[in-house]
Amino acid sequence: xxxxxxxxxxxxxxxxxxxxxxxxxxxxxxxxxxxxxxxxxxxxxxxxxxxxxxxxxxxxxxxxxxxxxxxxxxxxxxxxxxxxxxxxxxxxxxxxxxxxxxxxxxxxxxxxxxxxxxxxxxxxxxxxxxxxxxxxxxxxxxxxxxxxxxxxxxxxxxxxxxxxxxxxxxxxxxxxxxxxxxxxxxxxxxxxxxxxxxxxxxxxxxxxxxxxxxxxxxxxxxxxxxxxxxxxxxxxxxxxxxxxxxxxxxxxxxxxxxxxxxxxxxxxxxxxxxxxxxxxxxxxxxxxxxxxxxxxxxxxxxxxxxxxxxxxxxxxxxxxxxxxxxxxxxxxxxxxxxxxxxxxxxxxxxxxxxxxxxxxxxxxxxxxxxxxxxxxxxxxxxxxxxxxxxxxxxxxxxxxxxxxxxxxxxxxxxxxxxxxxxxxxxxxxxxxxxxxxxxxxxxxxxxxxxxxxxxxxxxxxxxxxxxxxxxxxxxxxxxxxxxxxxxxxxxxxxxxxxxxxxxxxxxxxxxxxxxxxxxxxxxxxxxxxxxxxxxxxxxxxxxxxxxxxxxxxxxxxxxxxxxxxxxxxxxxxxxxxx
RNA sequence: GGUCCCGUGGUGUAGCCUGGCCAAACACGCGGCCCUGUCAAGGCCGAGAGCGCCGGUUCGAAUCCGGUCGGGACCGCCA
Numbered sequence: 001x002x003x004x005x006x007x008x009x010x011x012x013x014x015x016x017x018x019x020x021x022x023x024x025x026x027x028x029x030x031x032x033x034x035x036x037x038x039x040x041x042x043x044x045x046x047x048x049x050x051x052x053x054x055x056x057x058x059x060x061x062x063x064x065x066x067x068x069x070x071x072x073x074x075x076x077x078x079x080x081x082x083x084x085x086x087x088x089x090x091x092x093x094x095x096x097x098x099x100x101x102x103x104x105x106x107x108x109x110x111x112x113x114x115x116x117x118x119x120x121x122x123x124x125x126x127x128x129x130x131x132x133x134x135x136x137x138x139x140x141x142x143x144x145x146x147x148x149x150x151x152x153x154x155x156x157x158x159x160x161x162x163x164x165x166x167x168x169x170x171x172x173x174x175x176x177x178x179x180x181x182x183x184x185x186x187x188x189x190x191x192x193x194x195x196x197x198x199x200x201x202x203x204x205x206x207x208x209x210x211x212x213x214x215x216x217x218x219x220x221x222x223x224x225x226x227x228x229x230x231x232x233x234x235x236x237x238x239x240x241x242x243x244x245x246x247x248x249x250x251x252x253x254x255x256x257x258x259x260x261x262x263x264x265x266x267x268x269x270x271x272x273x274x275x276x277x278x279x280x281x282x283x284x285x286x287x288x289x290x291x292x293x294x295x296x297x298x299x300x301x302x303x304x305x306x307x308x309x310x311x312x313x314x315x316x317x318x319x320x321x322x323x324x325x326x327x328x329x330x331x332x333x334x335x336x337x338x339x340x341x342x343x344x345x346x347x348x349x350x351x352x353x354x355x356x357x358x359x360x361x362x363x364x365x366x367x368x369x370x371x372x373x374x375x376x377x378x379x380x381x382x383x384x385x386x387x388x389x390x391x392x393x394x395x396x397x398x399x400x401x402x403x404x405x406x407x408x409x410x411x412x413x414x415x416x417x418x419x420x421x422x423x424x425x426x427x428x429x430x431x432x433x434x435x436x437x438x439x440x441x442x443x444x445x446x447x448x449x450x451x452x453x454x455x456x457x458x459x460x461x462x463x464x465x466x467x468x469x470x471x472x473x474x475x476x477x478x479x480x481x482x483x484x485x486x487x488x489x490x491x492x493x494x495x496x497x498x499x500x501x502x503x504x505x506x507x508x509x510x511x512x513x514x515x516x517x518x519x520x521x522x523x524x525x526x527x528x529x530x531x532x533x534x535x536x537x538x539x540x541x542x543x544x545x546x547x548x549x550x551x552x553x554x555x556x557x558x559x560x561x562x563x564x565x566x567x568x569x570x571x572x573x574x575x576x577x578x
Numbered sequence: 579g580g581u582c583c584c585g586u587g588g589u590g591u592a593g594c595c596u597g598g599c600c601a602a603a604c605a606c607g608c609g610g611c612c613c614u615g616u617c618a619a620g621g622c623c624g625a626g627a628g629c630g631c632c633g634g635u636u637c638g639a640a641u642c643c644g645g646u647c648g649g650g651a652c653c654g655c656c657a
Contacts, residue, residue, distance in 0.1 A: 035614030049617070062607090079615055087617090104608060107589050110618090115589060118649050171657035191657085218656045219579095342581055344653055391653080427654085436657040534650095545650065 003067075010046020014088040016072040023048070023068045023091060024099075026129065027060050028109065041068060041091075044134055049081075049090040063102035063109065063129075069095040117536070121550040124541055136538055139258065140526050144211060146257040147231055150250050156209040156233065159200060161193040163213075168500060171436070173217040183567040189215045192519060194436070195504050197234035198476060201515040202507045209233045211522070220545045223468065223524060223535050227543075233473070234517030240459055240475055243518050244416065247463055247471065251414065259529070267414040267463070275417055280318075280394025285467025286413045288406040290397045292320045293370030295381075304358040306347065310383035317383045318393050319351075321371040322400050325378030326352075332403075339399055340382065345392040349381040398467070409531070414465050419457040423489070433490060435460040437501075438483070439474040440516075453489055459516070465528045473518030480508060 003024040007016070028042040037052040039060065050068050052058050060066060070093040081087035106123055107115035111132040120127040128134055151158070167174045167188035174188035192214045200208045210232045220226065235242065248265040255261045275284050278291050296316045302308050307317050322328070337348040349355045351367060359367075371379045380400075382392050401407050422441050426432045433439065435458055441449065442457040449456055460474035477483045483505070487497050497505070526538035536542035543549050563570065 029617075029619095031616050031619050033614055033616065033619080034612070036616080037614095038616050038619085040617070047617095051615085053614075076615070079617090081617060084617080104588065108607065110606095112618095116585085116649075119589085121649095168657085173656085194657085216656060219654085221656085222651070224656070338582080339652085342652055344581090388653095395652080433657060439657095544648090546648090550649095 008045035009041045009043040009048040010086060012048050012072055012086050012089055014074060017074050017089060019072045021070060021072055021091060027062055027064045027066060030060060030062065046085055048086040050093050051090050052093045052096065055093060055096060058096055060098060063105055064098055065100035067097045067099055068093050118550060121544065124551045136530055137540055140538060142258045143254055146254045150253045151209045156207040157205055158210055159205065159208050160210065161196040163189060165190050170500065175215045175217050178566040178568055180566055191216050193232050197232060197517060198504060198515065199507055201234055201236045202510065202512050207235045222533055223527060225523060225535050225539060225542055226547055229522040231520040231522060234515060236513035236515045238516055240461060243473060243516060247518060263412050263414065267416050269416040269418045272417050272420045276390050280390045280397055282417060283464045283467055283469040286415065287408045287411045287466060288401040290320055290401060292318050292393050292397065294318055295367050295370045298366035299363055302359055302363050304355045307383045315383060315385045316389050317381065318389045319367055319371045319379050319381040320393065320397060321373035321377040321379050324376045326376050328378055336396060340392050340396060343392050343395050344388055345382055345384055351379040351381060417462040417464060420460040422456040422458040423453045434458060435474050437486060437490060438476045440477045449485065449489060468524045468528045470525045470528060471518050471520035473516065475516035478512045478514045
């Protein structure tokens, strides 16, 4: 018998009683009682207890790989272990062979051990032996399989797109790959198959999907990795309502398949601007309320100079109530202020607090009303430029929810951010696109394009789950005249457009169907499903914040000959004089 | 590009603020011995770090200061 046909350690049950088996696995734990020794044998499917009595020397240690022959037996009455899935039975060994010995691992292979993450990443193959991580990977597999079944059932065709693409100066920074055959020229790795999927629509595929790897050379966060996996979808002759229905159906199916849970559809929709105002983010977590209010107008004449000066500079004053927050210590408030300052705020005010005596009764009442504050509540107040105030309030709102345990953890809170807006203001106050330059405006807002572009709604949408942006997309522009107008408003030159999007625009001259789509980040989806706030928990081999693979030791220098072949010369960074 | 947090045996922590009582403590793990029903097995014994690295202050540094490396969180960035 080989290990392939052998039963799994973790799969044995009382119904296997009496069965002669051969098991392969790792020694998870050993309990030596002198005359009898118990071994918990582990494989991907779980643990089973092996009983060893008088079969000679059994010098097995933790993490040894062994083969055990024996008989599945019901445990003696009273010695069943209800904490183990295999706890009703045990395997009485008749033979044990050590296949491979093992050094003591650098950390204990146990779910509750909280070893340093760098160490876990270096020995990721040991980390994955921990049942929790192995189960997360399996869950991820089942989610992806469910997605494939659903997309296939709806007649979407999976088409693979190239990994070596043309670079784009727009959007995220590209990872580039040198061309050996074309000195000085480079490919770019895909940030997403965006243009290719639109070309597939021109090609008449109609319904396309792909579970695609995408790479973005940007600085990392707790919910961002360099190499992301996304479900990429595009379809022809569709409206946003079709996309909503498709994706709501998809998540319903996945939740039912994988978690056995019915989720209610359709999902609620929230206007992007409303989300930024009320929740301080474009991906609100509505498993807790803590709604933010604006009190800018009520404080125009206030005597509280810190607030007044922010307003005079064109900023806003925002606030929200911390339920029962009057019990917060000065120390805790200082910590919150530190968080606010860390996010770039000038400061944090609270009521009741030192600012009270500079404000009129009317102003205080307005703030209490806007925050919806009760008698025991404390109100947090931030005054700053609008975007900064939103960021800071969003951050504080999340922090308060965590600290005061206001999150309803049993809830799956799906929602659409819709509508979004076609244009945004960049740091220099210049107009730029909100989603991407092919996003279609709302037909009824066309008259605003020239005069009030910021008010033009976009046929773009994000799907948010428990505060994670799990997908986003849009209906694309397919009319050349409209596309040209949008480029014009964005101030893009004809040459720039030709160089970057020429192939797409040319394709559109050969009969383009109206089309739209969406991309869903599988990594963030898995974060929401598993309830982790660390994206590395749902990736088999993640990189660090500084893009390093601690296990492989990548990136690493390459041989000069290899560089020469690629016509590349390395210029070491200049160390700045200190 | 910026701000902040962390770095003590194999692992996780305590000690650091308020320098000497620390040739560093506790738990787990590891090694040996005992033990026929444990399952975080138990009992006894034992080994294992000079406190990420470099430099400074001091009679004296894990503890204070500067730099540096590594990890993490956040702002910017991520169409």
